[in-house]
Amino acid sequence: MAVPKKKVSRMKQGHRRSADALSAPSYIEDKNSGELRRPHHIDLKTGMYRGRQVLTPKTQA
Numbered sequence: 001m002a003v004p005k006k007k008v009s010r011m012k013q014g015h016r017r018s019a020d021a022l023s024a025p026s027y028i029e030d031k032n033s034g035e036l037r038r039p040h041h042i043d044l045k046t047g048m049y050r051g052r053q054v055l056t057p058k059t060q061a
Contacts, residue, residue: 027036030043037043047055 026039028039029035030037030046032048033043033046035043035045042049042054044055045057047053047057
């Protein structure tokens with residue numbers, strides 16, 4: 001069995017746990033449509049990404 005030789009200090013434990021915190025997802029306003037979207041993601045309503053048409057826009061039925 002693996003058993004640690006020494007107690008892990010509070011600082012070392014805190015540094016390890018610092019990456020566990022959850023953060024709210026960030027959104028940016030789209031330049032063309034003004035809708036909120038995630039950064040570096042395709043705008044699904046228009047199908048545009050970085051000024052280029054990547055997907056055909058979704059039609060509302």
